[in-house]
Amino acid sequence: MENHRRRFLKTGALVSGAILSSPTSIGAQMDAKKKNKTDMKYRTLGSGDHALKVSSVGLGCMGMSYHRSFVPEKKAMISVIQKAYDLGLNFFDTAEAYGPLVNEILVGEAISPFRKDIVLATKFGFKNGKPSEGLDSRPERIRSVVEHSLRSLKTDYIDLLYQHRVDPNIPIEEVAGTVQILIKEGKVKYFGLSEAGVTNIRKAHAVQPVTALQSEYSLMTREPEMEVIKICEELGIGFVPYSPLSRGMLSGYLNERSVYNPNNDNRATLPRYQPQNVIANWPVINILKTFGDQRGLTVAQVALAWLLAQKPFIVPIPGTTKLAHLQENMWATDFSFTKEELTNLTADLNKIKIVGDRYTGISAQQTQK
Ligand SMILES: NC(=O)c1ccc[n+]([C@@H]2O[C@H](COP(=O)([O-])OP(=O)(O)OC[C@H]3O[C@@H](n4cnc5c(N)ncnc54)[C@H](OP(=O)(O)O)[C@@H]3O)[C@@H](O)[C@H]2O)c1
Numbered sequence: 001m002e003n004h005r006r007r008f009l010k011t012g013a014l015v016s017g018a019i020l021s022s023p024t025s026i027g028a029q030m031d032a033k034k035k036n037k038t039d040m041k042y043r044t045l046g047s048g049d050h051a052l053k054v055s056s057v058g059l060g061c062m063g064m065s066y067h068r069s070f071v072p073e074k075k076a077m078i079s080v081i082q083k084a085y086d087l088g089l090n091f092f093d094t095a096e097a098y099g100p101l102v103n104e105i106l107v108g109e110a111i112s113p114f115r116k117d118i119v120l121a122t123k124f125g126f127k128n129g130k131p132s133e134g135l136d137s138r139p140e141r142i143r144s145v146v147e148h149s150l151r152s153l154k155t156d157y158i159d160l161l162y163q164h165r166v167d168p169n170i171p172i173e174e175v176a177g178t179v180q181i182l183i184k185e186g187k188v189k190y191f192g193l194s195e196a197g198v199t200n201i202r203k204a205h206a207v208q209p210v211t212a213l214q215s216e217y218s219l220m221t222r223e224p225e226m227e228v229i230k231i232c233e234e235l236g237i238g239f240v241p242y243s244p245l246s247r248g249m250l251s252g253y254l255n256e257r258s259v260y261n262p263n264n265d266n267r268a269t270l271p272r273y274q275p276q277n278v279i280a281n282w283p284v285i286n287i288l289k290t291f292g293d294q295r296g297l298t299v300a301q302v303a304l305a306w307l308l309a310q311k312p313f314i315v316p317i318p319g320t321t322k323l324a325h326l327q328e329n330m331w332a333t334d335f336s337f338t339k340e341e342l343t344n345l346t347a348d349l350n351k352i353k354i355v356g357d358r359y360t361g362i363s364a365q366q367t368q369k
Pocket of ligand 1: 059060061062063068093094164194195214215241242243244245246247248249251253300301317318319320321322324325326328329
C-alpha cells in the first residue's frame with residue numbers, strides 16, 4: 001500500500017510537473033523572454049534619414065576568432081550570438097579583417113534565423129582583408145569587399161558599413177562616394193568610419209552622412225573626449241566605443257601575470273598589457289571595484305555604465321566569448337549614476353595617469369586626422 005501511495009505521489013508530481021512545464025511554463029518562459037527583450041534599452045546612432053536604432057550595447061564578435069588568444073568552438077560561439085539576440089541585443093559587430101576572413105562567416109551563420117531583425121555592422125579597408133598587408137580603400141576594393149562580405153554573412157544587405165581605417169592614399173570623399181553608390185544599390189544601408197579624425201569625419205559626412213564613428217574609447221583610452229566625440233555631437237553622428245573594456249583589462253580578470261598567445265593576440269605586444277604598465281594602471285581597477293562593490297556591480301559593469309553615461313549617442317560593443325560575461329555586460333545598461341556619483345567617480349579616475357600606449361606602429365595620432 002505504502003509503495004502504491006509513493007508511486008501515486010511520484011506520478012502525480014511528474015504529471016503536475018509536466019503540466020507546469022508544458023503550456024503554462026512555456027508561456028511563462030516566453031513571457032520572460034519577451035520581458036527581457038522589452039527591458040532592453042535602445043539608443044540612436046546618427047540622425048535624420050541616417051538614424052539607426054540599436055540596443056544600448058552591441059556585441060563585438062572579433063574575439064570569437066581573432067586576437068584574443070584562443071578560438072573557441074564554433075557551436076559555442078553561435079550559441080553566444082543567438083543568446084544575445086534572445087536577450088534583446090540587436091547590434092552585432094564584425095569585419096572582413098577579423099580572422100582574417102572567417103569571423104563574418106561565423107556571424108552570418110549565427111544570425112541567419114533572425115537576420116532581418118538585427119543591425120549587422122562590418123568593415124572594409126585592408127589589402128586582401130589582412131591588416132598585416134596594409135590599407136586599401138580603393139573604390140574597386142570596397143566594392144569587392146562588400147560582395148565578399150555579403151556572401152560570408154549570408155545576407156543581401158549590410159546595415160552599417162564602416163571604413164576600418166582611413167587610407168591616406170584615397171581621398172575620404174571618394175570613399176564616401178563609393179559607399180553612397182552601394183547605399184543607392186541597396187547593398188548597404190548606413191555609412192560608418194573607424195578611428196577617423198575631425199577633418200576626415202567632416203569631409204566624409206559632407207558627401208554621405210555618417211551614422212556612426214567607431215573608435216577605441218574606454219576608461220583607459222580617453223582621447224576621443226578631446227575632439228572626436230564633440231564633432232559627433234555637432235554633426236549628429238553616433239559614437240561606438242570599441243575595446244570598451246580595454247581588451248579585457250577593465251574587468252579585473254587580467255593582470256600582470258596574464259599570458260597571451262603571440263600568434264593570435266595583439267595584447268602580447270601592445271605596450272598597455274606589459275606587466276609593468278598593468279601594475280601602474282591598477283588603481284583604475286581598484287576605483288571601479290570600490291564603486292561597484294557598494295552597488296552590486298562588477299568592475300566591467302561600472303566601466304561600461306560610465307561610458308554609457310557620457311552621451312546618449314554612445315553605444316559600446318564589448319566583445320565576449322562567454323554567456324556569463326554577455327549577460328553581465330548587458331546588465332550594465334540597467335545602472336544609472338546620480339549626478340554626484342558620476343562626478344565623484346570621474347574625478348577619482350581622472351587622478352590616475354594611464355601608462356602604456358594602446359597601439360604600436362600606426363598610432364592613434366597618425367590615424368586620427
Ligand atoms: N574598429 C576597430 O578598429 C576595432 C578594433 C578592435 C575591436 N573592435 C571591435 O570591438 C569589439 C570589442 O573589442 P575588444 O574585444 O578588443 O575589447 P573589449 O570588448 O574591451 O574586451 C574584450 C575582452 O574582455 C573580456 N571580457 C568581456 N566582458 C567581460 C566581463 N564581463 N568580465 C571579464 N572579462 C570580460 C573578453 O574575454 P571573454 O571572451 O573571456 O569574455 C575579451 O577578452 C571587437 O569584438 C570588435 O568587434 C573594433
